Amino acid sequence: MKIVDLFWEGISIIKQAISWYKGSGKLLELFLILLVLLLIFSEKNSFERRIAGYTILSIVVLCNPFVAVILKKIALETVYWRTLWILPIGSVSALGMVSVIKKIKKNWMKILLAFGFLMIILKCGSSLFTQDNFEKKENWYKIPNEVIKTADVILKDSKGTAKVLAPEEISTWIREYSADIIVPYGRGYIYGYDGWSGAIEYLREAWNGEYVDLGRIAEIEQAWNYEYLVMAKDKAEVGNVEALSYRLIGSTEKYNVFKYIGEE
Numbered sequence: 001m002k003i004v005d006l007f008w009e010g011i012s013i014i015k016q017a018i019s020w021y022k023g024s025g026k027l028l029e030l031f032l033i034l035l036v037l038l039l040i041f042s043e044k045n046s047f048e049r050r051i052a053g054y055t056i057l058s059i060v061v062l063c064n065p066f067v068a069v070i071l072k073k074i075a076l077e078t079v080y081w082r083t084l085w086i087l088p089i090g091s092v093s094a095l096g097m098v099s100v101i102k103k104i105k106k107n108w109m110k111i112l113l114a115f116g117f118l119m120i121i122l123k124c125g126s127s128l129f130t131q132d133n134f135e136k137k138e139n140w141y142k143i144p145n146e147v148i149k150t151a152d153v154i155l156k157d158s159k160g161t162a163k164v165l166a167p168e169e170i171s172t173w174i175r176e177y178s179a180d181i182i183v184p185y186g187r188g189y190i191y192g193y194d195g196w197s198g199a200i201e202y203l204r205e206a207w208n209g210e211y212v213d214l215g216r217i218a219e220i221e222q223a224w225n226y227e228y229l230v231m232a233k234d235k236a237e238v239g240n241v242e243a244l245s246y247r248l249i250g251s252t253e254k255y256n257v258f259k260y261i262g263e264e
Contacts, residue, residue: 010065013072017081026124031089034096041099048095055092062087093121146254147173151181153250153257154228165221166230167207170255174230184224212236218244221260229258 022028035055042048061067062083072080097117104110138145151174154162163182166174171183184203206216212235221229229246233256238248246258 006069007065010068013068013080014063014065017068017084020081021084023126025126027089027093027121030120030124031087031093034093038092038096038099041103042095048099051088051092051095055088058087141177143173143177144170146170146252148177149252150174150230150255150257151177153252154181154230157249157259158227162228163224163226164228164230165203165217165224165226167232167235168204170230214240214244218246227260229260231256231258 018028035052038048039052039056042052068080071083097114101110101113101117104113137143139148141148147170150166150170154164155178158180161180161182164174166183174181175183202216203220206213206220212231214236217229220226229241231241233251233254236256238256241256241258242248245260245262247261248256249259250257
């Protein structure tokens with residue numbers, strides 16, 4: 001690949017990263033303006049000047065097209081934009097405002113300018129109190145009641161720690177509800193990280209196909225020594241699951257909970 005192609009690929013990566021990072025507000029633009037003001041008004045060799053220098057250096061490195069390409073390819077393909085989190089936006093913005101205010105001699109003008117900066121911050125950001133940011137949950141755990149009911153069926157039967165195979169859509173919630181329930185969950189489960197790739201892909205194909213592959217799921221359950229199996233009611237008939245040496249121990253509105261009883 002030509003250097004020019006790498007350069008433009010890096011520019012594309014950076015533009016996407018900045019778009020994700022800044023969101024819909026204008027705080028990033030405000031930060032850049034205040035960074036320039038901090039550089040102008042801070043004294044040579046001062047703490048403020050060093051902070052400004054560090055920040056500018058970080059921007060130059062992180063927003064270098066060739067660095068962006070390298071970081072994306074070696075480890076950060078989907079999360080490169082998070083490297084921008086290391087920029088001290090809050091600290092630099094505050095220092096920039098203070099550096100400007102310190103240049104004002106009259107106290108009443110300092111107060112007025114501080115109030116003006118506050119209004120600018122509010123204007124550049126977005127309101128926290130919107131309908132999209134708040135939602136009335138069904139319970140104190142802030143997870144679906146179906147998950148709680150399903151987990152309670154397992155906990156009542158197990159009387160302690162239980163190893164459970166459950167569909168992806170409820171696995172992480174089950175674990176959040178009770179640490180006594182062990183499930184394959186998280187990014188290792190969903191994306192196949194940390195050496196799980198082959199086995200997890202095998203399991204996910206069984207869960208997510210047009211039809212649930214009960215034989216494959218039972219095979220994995222027994223190979224991993226999992227005791228309980230949670231199946232969506234619309235994915236498998238009770239009789240078909242019980243034919244694989246499982247016993248139905250409880251149900252919720254959407255899920256059936258089975259326990260492996262072994263070959264009789």
